[in-house]
Amino acid sequence: MEEHKKRILLVEDDPNFGTVLKDYLMMNDYDVTHAKNGMEGFEKFKKDDFDLCxxxxxMPYKDGFTLAKEIREKNTDVPIVFLTAKTMKEDVLKGYKVGADDYLNKPFDSEVLLMKIKAIIQRKATETVSDSKQFEFKIGGFDLNSKLRFLSFNGAEPVKLSPKENELLRLLALHENDLMPRELALTKIWRDDNYFTSRSMDVYIAKLRxxxxxxxxxxxxxxxxEGFRLVVNS
Amino acid sequence: MEEHKKRILLVEDDPNFGTVLKDYLMMNDYDVTHAKNGMEGFEKFKKDDFDLCxxxxxMPYKDGFTLAKEIREKNTDVPIVFLTAKTMKEDVLKGYKVGADDYLNKPFDSEVLLMKIKAIIQRKATETVSDSKQFEFKIGGFDLNSKLRFLSFNGAEPVKLSPKENELLRLLALHENDLMPRELALTKIWRDDNYFTSRSMDVYIAKLRxxxxxxxxxxxxxxxxEGFRLVVNS
DNA sequence: CATTTTTGTTAATGTAAGGTTAAAAGCTAT
DNA sequence: ATAGCTTTTAACCTTACATTAACAAAAATG
Structure with a gap:
């Protein structure tokens, strides 16, 4: 599992503070894009993928909340952290409404900032695993949503899958292009491995085909x- | 606004891990009650008010899901977070059925844990305080005001909903386009899950339709x- | 090549879940 | 107590699902 440098979009109008912060973050191995105002920030956001904003x-012209809203319209997932002057408690509530992930009060301890950044990016990573992504697979032109148990082809009207169809296809998809042993499906889905469950599984393979x-x-x-192999030819 | 220390019920059978986690949370200013098994956990839950479980x-004897169901029968609101071994992906779905608020994979980054706890408690707090959002829903051409139990179509004279109709529709709306598990409605609204409550729910689904x-x-x-899905087609 | 084993496929069956309606039982306020 | 509601229970029907059977085809075996 190799990781790319985490990309941070920093939008800060104070040129001194902004530059210092940018340098500090870059020294700590983040890839930082610095925008000097809300407008520029949004432009840069649209051009790239960031791990954190x-x-x-x-900020003059376009404040952080407005910018956050625009960002949220494009991307519901990217973590957003606000920089705010100490004691602006109203801001905190307002921020949470537009989906803030955290707050940092200026001036702040740079160590704390790093910890928080690390935590937020990490959290997002684990969240996205445990959330919806778990249940969504792309199989060639198909999309399998194994939580809602439907399979759609090129965005067309989806077909409903039965629980067994769904679990079997999901298991195949998890092993895409690789062997999915009969035994695995039988123990995981049928919870029993005998002649009849095995035949039942074959019936489901036919349905999926x-x-x-x-x-x-x-x-x-x-x-x-041995088992089956779900292949997607290019 | 004086705040009491947030109270956490921690149910964890591994004494080492449990103690470490408890101490860590207490160091971070939470008031933690540690139960060593599901039975004890439920007893302690009944005795006190907690901000988070x-x-x-x-766990032996009574697993986390069973405990969660019992807790939900007493209290539909308290946030519940599950601790689960990293690779137990099946658990995730099961947890959402009983209304889990989040998941944490063991082993986890303790910073992440703190962030999540903070976020969940905060989310719950802002939800319960101000947000009209959870009582007012737009469902296609309908407006549901679930405080007043009114459902109106295109601004026309609203229909008055019965309490159960209202709660069920609200729960569906909260999960719009997504699965609303039977179990969730039964534990949250009927506070019991058996053949009859389940049939009762089906009757209400018919009414809503x-x-x-x-x-x-x-x-x-x-x-x-699995359950039902409120969809709004475009 | 003949035979056995495994797989492909379709159809039939039995069971469980859900859809629907109506009657019975519970409530609540008068 | 009773009128007017809400909720549950019951009954009956339809649909969804999983299994089993039956037979055909393919692959392995010797």
Whole structure:
């Protein structure tokens, strides 16, 4: 699991403070883009993918909250941290309404800032794993939503999957292009491994193949005596 | 605004891990009650008011999910966070069914834990204080005011909903386009989960569908064996 | 090549879950 | 107590699902 440098968008109008903060963050191994006002910040945001946005609240022309709202319209996930003057408690509530992840009071301890940044990025990483992404798979032209149990092809009207269809396809997708052993599906889905459950599984493989026929690039291959392989041809 | 220390119920059977976690939380200014198993956890829960419950999923005798259900029958609001082993992905769905607020994978970054706790308690606080959002919903052409139990279509004369109709529709709206698990409605609204309450719920689904028929874009879909989904088609 | 084993596929069956309506039972305020 | 509601229970029907059976085809075995 190699990681790219985390990208931070810093929007701060005070040139002294902004530059110092940028340098400090870069010294700590972040890839920082510094925008000098809300307008510029939004432009830069649209051009790139960031792991975190740090927005000063008080800025001329476009304040941090307004900017945050615009950012949220484009991206509901990216963590946003506000920089705010001490004791501006009204700001805190307002910030949470536009989906702030945290607050930093100016002036702040630079160590604290680093800790928080690390924590926020980390949190987002674990959240996204445990949240929806878990249940959504792309299989060639198909989208499988295994929480809602539906399968759609190229955005068309989705087909509903039965629980077993769903779990089996999900398991195949988790092993895409790789062997998904019969035994695995039987123990995980059927919780029993005998002649009948095995035949039942074959029936479900047939059902899945029927659904997947819409995309000629996608197929379920059998590996005799071993299991199945969901392949997506390019 | 004087605040009391936030109270956390921690239910964790591993004495080492539990003690460490408890101490860590206490160092961070939470008032922590540590229960060593599900039974004890439920006893302590009944005795006190907590701001947050942290439940280990894997425990002997009574697992975290069972405990969560019991807790939900007493209290529909208290935030619940599950502790789960990293690779137990199946658990995630199960947890959401009983109304989990979040997940933490063991082992986890203690900073992350603190952030999440803070965020969850904060979220709950702002929700309960000010937000009209959780009582007013737009559902296609409908407006639901779940405080007044009014449902109106395109600004027309509103229909008065019964308490159960109202709560059920509200719960569906909170999960708009997403799965609203049967179990969640039963534990949150009926506070019991058996054959009859389940049938009762189906009756209410039928009633709601009748109301919602006015707008062909709005429908309640069933996900067999899982729950319902309020969808608004565009 | 003949035979056995595994897999592909379709259809039939039985069961469980959900849809719907109506009657019975509970409430609540008068 | 009773009128007017809400909620539960019951009944009956439809749909969804999983399993099993049956037979065909493919792959392995010897």
């Amino acid at each position: 740090i927005l000063d609240v008080m 029927k659904y997947l026929k819409l995309d000629p690039k996608v197929e379920i291959l059998n590996i005799h005596g | 942290i439940l280990d999923v894997m 009748k109301y919602l028929k006015l707008d062909p874009k709005v429908e309640i879909l069933n996900i067999h064996g």
